[in-house]
Amino acid sequence: MATDQLPNSHEDLIILKPTHGLAALNLRDLWVFRELVLFLAWRDVLVRYKQTVLGAAWAVIQPIVQMVVFTLIFSRAAGLSSEGVPYPIFNYVALLPWGLFSKAMNDAGRSLVNNRNMITKIYFPRLTIPVASVVSGLVDFGIAFLVYIGIILYYNLAPNSTYTYTITPALLFLPLVIILALVATLGVSLWFSAANVIYRDVGHILPFLTQIWFFMTPIVYSSSEISLQWQVIYSLNPLTGVVEGFRWCLLGIHSLPLPLLLVSAGVAVVILITGLIYFRNMERTFADEI
C-alpha cells in the first residue's frame, strides 16, 4: 500500500489489477493517444482507395449515384414531395449525414474484430479503433460536402434552372448539427463494435439494419409526411433530428424543427454515454474474447 504514495511525477506508475463494477470512462488516455486515432484513420482512408482505378473519386461517385437512383425512384416514380426544393438537392442534403453514419456504423462495427491481431498483442486504448473509423468517415463526408456545393452551384447557374439558393442565418448552426451527427454516429458505433467482439451476430445484423434504419430516417421523404401523433416516437431515431437539422441549416426550407431536434439530440447523447460505458466494461475482456 505504501507504494501508492510514491511520488510518480518523474515517471508513470502503472498499476495492473482486476477491475470490478462499472469501469471509469477515463477519456484521458484517448487524448494521450490522439495521434494514434489520426494514424489509424489515415490508414483506413489510404487503404480504402489503394489499388482502385478511380481512387478517391469513389467518395464522389457513391453519393451522386445514390442521389440519382433515389431521385428516379422516389421523386419520378413515387412522386414524393420535396418541400419546394429540387428533389436531388432535398435528397442529397440528407445523404450527407446518412453516408457518414451508415459508413461509420458498418466500419466501426467490424473494426475491433478486423484489428484482432493488434488487440491481442499490444496495449493501446481500444477506443481509438472505433473512433478512428468514425474520423476516417469524416474525410468522405468532407468530399461529399464539396460535391454538395457543386450541385448547388449547378442548380443556380444552369440557364434553365428555376431554383435559387438562399443562404439563411440557420447556416451558422451547421457545426452544431455536424457535431450532433458525430455524437449519434459514435454512440451507435461504440455499441456495435463492442458487441461484435462477443456476439458475431452483429456482423450479420448490420447490413439489413442499415437498410431498415435508412427508411426510418427522412432521407427519401420529408418528416412532415409522418402524422403529428407519431412525431415524438419518430424523433427517437437520432438520425431524424440530424437529417432535418441538416435540411434546416443548409436549405432553410422550414422553420427550426426544435422539439424534434431536442428529442433526437437527447437520444443521441444517451446512446453515446451508454455506448462509452458499455465499451469500457467490455474492453477488459476484449483480448480474451476476440
Added chain:
Amino acid sequence: MNDIVIHVENLGKRYRIGVSPERYKTLRDTIVAGFNAPIQKLRQRSSNSLSSTRPNIIWALRDISFDVPRGKVLGIVGRNGAGKSTLLKILSRVTEPTEGSAEIHGRVGALLEVGTGFHPELTGRENIYLNGAILGMKRVEIGQKFDEIVAFSEVEQFIDTPVKRYSSGMYLRLAFAVAAHLEPEVLVVDEVLAVGDAEFQRKCMGKMSDVAQAGRTVLFVSHNMSAILRLTEETIVLDKGHLVYRAPTAQAIDFYMATGFSGLGERAWTPEEIPADAAPFTPLAIRLRDSKGQIVDTFRSTESFRVEVEYSLSQSITGLRVGIYLLTMRGEYVFTSFDLDDLTQFDKLGIRQEGHYISHCTIPANILNEGQYVLAVNASSFRVKRYFWDDHALAFTVDATGAPGKQWPEPRMGPIRPALDWVIERL
C-alpha cells in the same frame, strides 16, 4: 524501494476453456445458456459436488510474485502452457489479471510479436509511422528516429514499396527495427529471436544487450537456452502457472532442464497441457524404449533405441506429419525428423484417418555423444496448421561407456559421436 521497476504480487489469470477459440459466442448461445442456468444451478445444488460447478476453468497463472530491480535483464523459461505468454500479456496490459496486482514504473514496450499492425497495402514508410504510433511513439519521435530505423532494417531501397511485396525477411527486419527503437523503460520480449536469418538474429541480440546496458529493464522469454544464458543474469522458471524457481540464469536453466519430467522415459500429456486448437489431434504420450523393449531414460551411445509418439485423431487430417526434434540441454537443435520423411510413406499417407496411432522410429547406435538431450514433438500439416508442439516433451541421458574414443577419459566436444572408419596410411 524506489529501484524496483516491476513489482508483482499474487498475480493470477483465469481462463474459461472448453469453448474453443474458433467458436464465437452468439446471441443464441447466450439465450440458451440463460434458460439453462437456473436448471443447472438446481442440479448442482442437488448433486452438491464442488468440482462439477466449474468444469471449464483453468488458471493459466496463479500466485506469481516477484520484483525486478531497475536495469535487470530477467529471463523467463517454462514449457508450453506454463503461463509465460500470459504473464507477458498481463505486464504489457493486453489483458487484465483475474487476481493480484502488478506495479510497473515507466513505459512498457512489448515485443510480443513483431509487425503487429502492419498493413500489407501500405508502404514501408507508412508502416513505420503507423506501427510506431501503435507502439505508443509520438509522431515527432518517430520522425527523429526514422533514418535510424530504416538503416537498421536494411530496406532503404524498398521504403516506398507496399510491404506486401516484401520478402518475409525484409518484413521482419523492418518490424523489429521499429519496435527496437521504441526505447521504453521496461522492454518485454517474447521469442522474437526465433525468426530471421542468423545475421539478423545476431543484430537483434546486439540491440537487446544495448537496451540492457542503457540501464533499462528487460523481461525476456525464450525457448532458446543459449540466448537466455547470453542475455540474462537471472531467470525465473514457470511451471503450470506457478513460479517454481528463481536463480542466476545458469542455475535456473539446469533446474528447468533437469526437473519436471514426469516418469522415466515416458511422458503422457494431461488435458490441461493440450491447447484447445490442437483438435482433432490429441497427443497421448511419448516413450523411449531400449532394444529389449523396456521403457528407460538412459541409453548407451553404442546401442540403438526407439522413440514412440502415441496420439489419436478425432477426425481425419490431410497432410498430417508427426515428428521429433532432438535438442541439447542448452536448447540447440541436433536434428529434426518426421514420420512421413520417406517418400513412399508420404505418397501413401496423404490423409490420415481418424483413429489411435503410434508413430515410432529407431535412433541408431553411435550417433549421440554422452550428455542429456531433450525431445520435442511436432504434429503439423505443412503450411496449413501446426496442431501440436511441445518443445520440452521428454529428456533422456546418453552414456558413452564403450563408445569410440572412450579410452581417453576426456569429454568430447559436440552433440554427436559417430564411429567413423578411420584409415591410417603410411606414405
